[in-house]
């Protein structure tokens with residue numbers, strides 16, 4: 001099936017872990033769409049399935065049921081090599097733990113996706129991303145010589161240099177202090193507004209979700225709500241209303 005407006009789309013996603021008494025239904029039939037040029041935050045209580053959803057739609061994990069498309073490519077049924085290429089060439093990832101290679105400099109980490117793909121560095125984009133993230137003076141440092149905020153900006157640069165169709169960020173500010181968080185979120189926001197990127201971010205923090213265009217709420221493996229043009233107050237209210245409904 002062909003679809004053109006969504007950067008990512010999934011229907012009927014079910015993911016179960018374990019069996020018998022220890023069986024957990026992490027995703028209980030999720031339909032979701034992430035439009036191009038939009039910043040979406042995914043929120044919900046601990047264990048509600050946020051990371052599982054992100055991993056399944058990003059091709060890092062496979063759902064037991066359902067279908068995922070990135071652009072016009074259906075992930076289900078892709079062979080391992082094709083999936084690896086898709087993740088490398090068309091998707092960017094930012095994780096809470098930065099995941100930089102410790103022996104490489106910041107610049108080498110940033111350009112790693114080109115080296116892994118055996119492609120020439122897109123110098124123009126590399127320069128622009130480095131400038132946007134204000135990393136010019138740190139390019140020859142190794143990760144251990146950088147602050148957490150700087151390491152996460154390097155990770156962000158690495159996620160963006162290939163100009164991916166979608167950037168998935170899993171708790172990207174989880175290990176940062178509030179000013180480094182604000183800097184990083186501001187950058188993700190600008191990458192959507194100025195560069196037209198599509199960002200999907202899992203977060204626990206209403207203040208972080210407020211940078212998004214919309215917030216999706218997950219509970220017990222179900223999508224239970226959506227908020228457009230969020231601010232921290234409205235996100236918090238909505239989270240509380242789900243907690244109340246569960247009480």
Ligand SMILES: Nc1ncnc2c1ncn2[C@@H]1O[C@H](COP(=O)(O)OP(=O)(O)OP(=O)(O)O)[C@@H](O)[C@H]1O
Pocket residue numbers: 017018024025026044045046047048049050051052053
């Ligand atoms: N590899 C796994 N094996 C068994 N159960 C798992 C596994 N991964 C996740 N789960 C379970 O699936 C459910 C959803 O987990 P998931 O990590 O997606 O939630 P989350 O909303 O991201 O949580 P958190 O906010 O705490 O990170 C949880 O009950 C979790 O314990």
